[in-house]
Structures are given as C-alpha cells and as structure tokens.
Amino acid sequence: MPTKVEGDLNTKTKTILRQFKLHLDEGYSKDPLPVQVDLIRAIADYLKAMNSHVKGKIMNDNHDSYNQQDFRYCLTVPAMWSERAKNSMRQAALLAELINDFDHPDRLLLVTEPEAAALYCQLKCTQFDLGHKDRFMVCDAGGGTVDLIVYEVEKTNEGTFLSEVTKGHGASCGSIFLDQNFKRLVQEKFSSQGVTLEPKPLNKIVENFVEHVKPIFESDSDHALDLPVGAYLSQVRDPEAIEILDGSMLFSRKELESRVFDPVIEQVYSLIDQQLSSARDCTAIILVGGFGASNHLLARVRRQFEGLGIKIVRAPRPELAVVRGAVYAALKPKIVTTRVSRQCYGIRINMRFREGIDGPLDRKEFSHGSYCHNRFKCLVQKGQKVQTDECISTTIMCRKGTSNDVLLPIYAFSGDGETPDFIHSKGMYRLADIRVKSAFSPSDPLDTKLEYQFKMFIGRNEIKSVVLLKGEEYAASIDFDSEQADNKNK
Incomplete structure (x- = not known):
C-alpha cells in the first residue's frame, strides 16, 4: 500500500495522511496521525479508491466482460502483524466493499x-x-x-x-x-x-x-x-x-x-x-x-x-x-x-481443583466436586509446525441460557519459556471470541444441552473457524473487538 492518501475531513482544507498503515502495528512506537480520523476508515477509503481505479481499467480493457463477483482479492500484510491487525485489514476491505459478509472467506486472502x-x-x-x-x-x-x-x-x-x-x-x-x-x-x-x-x-x-x-x-x-x-x-x-x-x-x-x-x-x-x-x-x-x-x-x-x-x-x-x-x-x-505458529494458542477449561496449587479465587464448586475454572489448555505451541489445512478441534457442551450466541474464547501466550497453567498468567491474554448463533429453539427447556464442535485452522495466515452441530456446519465469526477480548492482542 502506498504511504499516503488524501482525505476530505469535511472541512475546507484537505489533509495528507502518510504511512498510516504502520499504525496497525501495536508494537511500533509512532507519532499520532495529524488529524482525528478513524484508522480503519482511512485504509478503507484508500482501498475503495484503488479498487475503483483497477476495476475500471479491467472493465475498459475487457469490454465489461467481468463481474465484480469474479474477482478474488489478495492483500499483503507484514509478517510481524498480530491477528488483530490482520483482522483490521479484513474489516477495512469489508468497509471498502471489496467483499461483503456473505462472500466465501477465501474471496479475500491475506x-x-x-x-x-x-x-x-x-x-x-x-x-x-x-x-x-x-x-x-x-x-x-x-x-x-x-x-x-x-x-x-x-x-x-x-x-x-x-x-x-x-x-x-x-x-x-x-x-x-x-x-x-x-x-x-x-x-x-x-x-x-x-x-x-x-x-x-x-x-x-x-x-x-x-x-x-x-x-x-x-x-x-x-x-x-x-x-x-x-x-x-x-x-x-x-x-x-x-x-x-x-x-x-x-x-x-x-x-x-x-x-x-x-x-x-x-x-x-x-x-x-x-x-x-x-x-x-x-x-x-x-x-x-x-x-x-x-x-x-x-x-x-x-x-x-x-x-x-x-x-x-x-x-x-x-x-x-x-x-x-x-x-x-x-x-x-x-x-x-x-x-x-507465532505464539501459543489455547482455551480455558475446568479441571479438578488441586489443593495448594490452584488459587482459591479459581475454585468453583459443582455437585460432583471442586474444579479450577481458569486452567489453560494449549492447542498449539509457539514454534510448532502446523499444516495449513490441519484442523484443531475442541468440543464444548452448552446449556440453554439467555444469550443468542455461543462463545469459545481463544487465549494466546506470547511469552517464551514454559506454557502457563492459568489464563490469567503473565503473558497470557484473551485473543478473540469465536461466535456462533445459538441453535436452541424457543420451546427448549432451560436445562437443554447441545454439543458444539469448534474446528479451528491455525496454520493459515488468518485464524479460521467453523462449528459443527449434529453433523451440520455453521458459520462462525471471530471477534477480536469483543468487550472481553484483551486490547493488547499480539
């Protein structure tokens, strides 16, 4: 992406934004942008203008023989970017109308x-x-x-x-x-x-x-x-x-x-x-x-x-x-x-409480015993080689509640050394939430249980996920900006 864009900020003057893509890198210490502007909107405006120019050129040269839906887009990102930063580029592409929410995820590749x-x-x-x-x-x-x-x-x-x-x-x-x-x-x-x-x-x-x-x-x-x-x-x-x-x-x-x-x-x-x-x-x-x-x-x-x-x-x-x-x-x-794998990925699980090892605040009582409800289960280790099409699967049992969504929080550990046991350990943070619409019907009693199988693909350039329920596949979204997800995604 070129390092400057011209934006009309609803004033009589225009401001040149330079090197604004670098601001998606959380680890880069940079000067603030010269004006108050939404960063993803600025990137989207650039992508939209570029797409309009390229599409017009293709259409003119090929006598309007292509449809917008025939295009596959590929955006490049720095290797050091976090999952959150890469997701911001995808959101900018959606905002720029390169793709829409109903497209196949692979219509835009990062x-x-x-x-x-x-x-x-x-x-x-x-x-x-x-x-x-x-x-x-x-x-x-x-x-x-x-x-x-x-x-x-x-x-x-x-x-x-x-x-x-x-x-x-x-x-x-x-x-x-x-x-x-x-x-x-x-x-x-x-x-x-x-x-x-x-x-x-x-x-x-x-x-x-x-x-x-x-x-x-x-x-x-x-x-x-x-x-x-x-x-x-x-x-x-x-x-x-x-x-x-x-x-x-x-x-x-x-x-x-x-x-x-x-x-x-x-x-x-x-x-x-x-x-x-x-x-x-x-x-x-x-x-x-x-x-x-x-x-x-x-x-x-x-x-x-x-x-x-x-x-x-x-x-x-x-x-x-x-x-x-x-x-x-x-x-x-x-x-x-x-x-x-750039870092360690996993989920939170309940495990039998260990006296003298697990903290008292992590203790949760159930009818069948005491459990530690903040234990970390590693799915992929940092530095582990992962096949690009390798599926990492985990199953969660849900009871019918008041929420319309079923959530699977994904945690990441960015540090070196041994993987911690707890999700609140130093270097551990809540990366994102994988969301899928609840499949409970209004007539189901509150104690109804459903087993959701979350299938994750971590070996790709973006984390992808699908959910299986009773043999059927459901679309899942990955939310990096939920209220629960840590703002220090890496």
Whole structure:
C-alpha cells in the first residue's frame, strides 16, 4: 500500500495522511496521525479508491466482460502483524466493499509480505537452483517494515511447495526510517547555524534526498543536494561551515553512512542473525522490496554474511516481488504447506481443583466436586509446525441460557519459556471470541444441552473457524473487538 492518501475531513482544507498503515502495528512506537480520523476508515477509503481505479481499467480493457463477483482479492500484510491487525485489514476491505459478509472467506486472502515474496522468488530467481530440502531466507525490506522468514523447498510429484522453517518476524525499520534519520541530520546542521527550518523547505530537502540520493547511495562518494529557494538561506551565519555553496548542500559519504544508513542496516543485521540462529543450513538470502533494491543494502549484507557460505542475491525487480507474489498466492493458495505458529494458542477449561496449587479465587464448586475454572489448555505451541489445512478441534457442551450466541474464547501466550497453567498468567491474554448463533429453539427447556464442535485452522495466515452441530456446519465469526477480548492482542 502506498504511504499516503488524501482525505476530505469535511472541512475546507484537505489533509495528507502518510504511512498510516504502520499504525496497525501495536508494537511500533509512532507519532499520532495529524488529524482525528478513524484508522480503519482511512485504509478503507484508500482501498475503495484503488479498487475503483483497477476495476475500471479491467472493465475498459475487457469490454465489461467481468463481474465484480469474479474477482478474488489478495492483500499483503507484514509478517510481524498480530491477528488483530490482520483482522483490521479484513474489516477495512469489508468497509471498502471489496467483499461483503456473505462472500466465501477465501474471496479475500491475506498473505504475509515475505510469503508473497517467497512465492515470487521461487518462480523467478534463476541465480541458483534450489533443490529438494534446500532452505532460503526472504528478506523483504520495504518502506515501513523489514520482514524475514526461512522456507524449505519440497519437491514432489505434484509440484514444488514451500514449508516454513522459522516463524516470520520483522521490525519497523524500512526505508522511511532512512528519511527520518536524514531529516534529523538536516535539522541539526541548520540548527547549528541558528536556523529552525520551516516544514515546507525541510520536506523539500528530504524529498530531494529520497529521489536523488537514497536509491543510488553507495559508500564511495559524497552527494550534493539542491536546496529550495527561501529566506532561510540568508539566515545561515556561516554557509561554508555546513557545506552550502551556490544553492547546494554537500553531504559526505561518511556522515550519510553513519548517521542515516547504519542505524537502519544494523537493525536488518540483527533480524537476519535471529533467523539464521533459528534455521540451520540456510543456502541463500534473497533481498526483495523497495529498500531491497538498494545497492548499498545488498553490498552491506553481503559483507556481513557471505563469509558464512550463504549466497546473497537480489530478486529481479525486487520492488515488485510482493505484489506479484500476491497474485501467485491468489492463483495457487496452497503452495505453502506448513507454517510455524507465532505464539501459543489455547482455551480455558475446568479441571479438578488441586489443593495448594490452584488459587482459591479459581475454585468453583459443582455437585460432583471442586474444579479450577481458569486452567489453560494449549492447542498449539509457539514454534510448532502446523499444516495449513490441519484442523484443531475442541468440543464444548452448552446449556440453554439467555444469550443468542455461543462463545469459545481463544487465549494466546506470547511469552517464551514454559506454557502457563492459568489464563490469567503473565503473558497470557484473551485473543478473540469465536461466535456462533445459538441453535436452541424457543420451546427448549432451560436445562437443554447441545454439543458444539469448534474446528479451528491455525496454520493459515488468518485464524479460521467453523462449528459443527449434529453433523451440520455453521458459520462462525471471530471477534477480536469483543468487550472481553484483551486490547493488547499480539
């Protein structure tokens, strides 16, 4: 998604929103948006405008031979995003009318950006031949985030497939942070001359850096940037001290490398190190994404890691790897057969009360004994390999009550170490509620019982669920925004 959108906020002026998709990442410390605006609405407005443009182009080129319902959509998301953030993208797509509530869930696919890039690389990278059981890392260095994941190639009679070796992870350290570092450098230079730059000239200088320096920077030459004309230039006490000459400002390769590029590239090093420590025998690292197209990033990663016997290459047209990979994912969504669980998932259960172990507040008395009603039952461990079509099933018995919904709360544990025994343990939180309409009839007595079988698919890019009752399948929704669900979904 491009990093800016224009929105009419019912005023006489318009406000440009930049990099607003990053605000869905709960772990990213960011400045507030410049105006009060609903984030999901802003994303939906962008998607709606983009969809209208693309649909119009397709219809014009194909003489209106397509129906809106013929389209399948595939949206890419960072690997580090939480289930809640991914669900917010789905809600934005609904709000943008790309899909509706009655569509099959697979009419809109969400795929992580490094996974989309991996599909592209597996088809388009000819620099080396990946054989059965070979492993490769995709480093998707984009504008806002850098996402990484390691895949293993599986060659079978049915074709070539990919299996996750490590759980994808990343950080907000994409190329826009180069822009921020450069902006601070410029402000410091002018501040040393007693000049506080106004936003307009400052933003123009940063734009010149983005267009003329960032794409071609290599650590063997200095760079001069044209400065916008303005009164601020006459306020500089000693232009030569900050290397201003004839309306241009010189930036040395040393300061650009140390002040602008190094802080970001060192974060990329750290992310690659973490992946390599989790995945042995990695054959290659493939750089993709807009930042992945940087010659400087490629040279630095090679300098850092080629000594380990790993081949570092850049995918052809790296800036298009994710979007083209998303098309491949939509055409053949089952190329990835196994994924690694990002965290531990489970449910709350009642178990026999253990004196001296279970807390007194967790005790609940029943006619047939004392039970601890806040015990955690793990369904999928963090780091566990899960087949994409693997069904994890649990059954709950419900009595007829006053609610119109049957709920199965899903809990997640994001920490490391042993899985806790209780749902209120540190690091445990209520991720979401799986909801299905109650099947009790008005004539059923209050003590009527029904057995619901909840079937969950956690190995996909989004958690999916269906419910079986008396052999029939019922549609289930996953609510990340219920009053009970923890607002710190991860």
